[in-house]
Amino acid sequence: MLKIGPYEFKSRLLLGTGKYPNFDVQKEAVAVSETEILTFSVRRMNIFEASQPNFLEKIDVEKYNLLPNTAGAKTAEEAVRTAKLAKASGLCDMIKVEVIGDQKTLLPDPVETLKASEELLKEGFIVLPYTSDDVLLAKRLEEMGCHAIMPGASPIGSGQGIVNPLNLSFIIEQSNVPVIVDAGIGTPSDATIAMELGADGVLLNTAVSGAEDPVKMAKAMNMAIEAGRLGYEAGRIPKKRYATASSPMEGMSIS
Numbered sequence: 001m002l003k004i005g006p007y008e009f010k011s012r013l014l015l016g017t018g019k020y021p022n023f024d025v026q027k028e029a030v031a032v033s034e035t036e037i038l039t040f041s042v043r044r045m046n047i048f049e050a051s052q053p054n055f056l057e058k059i060d061v062e063k064y065n066l067l068p069n070t071a072g073a074k075t076a077e078e079a080v081r082t083a084k085l086a087k088a089s090g091l092c093d094m095i096k097v098e099v100i101g102d103q104k105t106l107l108p109d110p111v112e113t114l115k116a117s118e119e120l121l122k123e124g125f126i127v128l129p130y131t132s133d134d135v136l137l138a139k140r141l142e143e144m145g146c147h148a149i150m151p152g153a154s155p156i157g158s159g160q161g162i163v164n165p166l167n168l169s170f171i172i173e174q175s176n177v178p179v180i181v182d183a184g185i186g187t188p189s190d191a192t193i194a195m196e197l198g199a200d201g202v203l204l205n206t207a208v209s210g211a212e213d214p215v216k217m218a219k220a221m222n223m224a225i226e227a228g229r230l231g232y233e234a235g236r237i238p239k240k241r242y243a244t245a246s247s248p249m250e251g252m253s254i255s
């Protein structure tokens with residue numbers, strides 16, 4: 001089970017809702033992914049205006065846990081304001097803190113992310129910050145009280161996969177709260193690697209919504225995350241420098 005604050009989830013896949021070719025494909029992809037957590041940008045949702053386009057219009061939102069995110073925020077102040085809007089709409093008390101520090105790489109601003117997370121924790125939110133793969137920053141966010149840490153695999157939408165598995169493994173090793181690898185996943189095998197490293201979950205969007213067949217890819221991601229988790233729990237064999245026979249002859253009576 002994936003436990004985030006007071007919530008428990010069977011699925012370890014968190015899915016974004018943007019950039020699908022149409023709402024029918026989005027709906028089917030979400031269904032086959034078997035995700036229980038959908039994230040969406042509060043700023044793009046028009047949550048208070050029923051007449052405006054709704055990016056979740058074909059989805060039965062009652063069936064999912066919604067994880068609003070503060071995408072578009074460049075400062076802690078903007079992120080806090082956006083989070084409060086989401087909470088006021090009654091959608092959920094979880095918030096993905098996303099404060100972008102650079103528009104080319106879309107990497108998170110560490111100082112503003114810390115500030116926003118601290119403020120939102122004080123306000124009683126369940127806080128999941130999107131952060132870089134900086135090990136010490138992840139530690140500070142956990143010590144502050146964040147309910148999960150979400151280090152990036154690589155830049156949002158880049159599909160580069162996990163560029164620094166060593167840092168991710170340090171973050172996972174030190175963490176007492178769930179670590180959810182967020183952003184940059186390109187293929188099912190990237191998601192499996194994150195889970196084999198010991199991540200508690202994976203958040204992804206572009207790899208599914210931008211695939212040639214988003215529904216097939218959503219299914220593949222579901223299976224990949226499940227496989228990676230099983231492999232992690234099963235415990236991998238140690239790597240050796242030289243070969244060891246798969247069928248040893250010792251103790252056999254055949255000469």
Ligand SMILES: CC(=O)[C@@H](O)[C@H](O)COP(=O)(O)O
Binds near residue numbers: 069155203205206
């Ligand atoms: C939807 C969302 O929250 C994104 O900002 C997230 O980081 C996913 O990134 P990818 O699109 O690279 O999977």
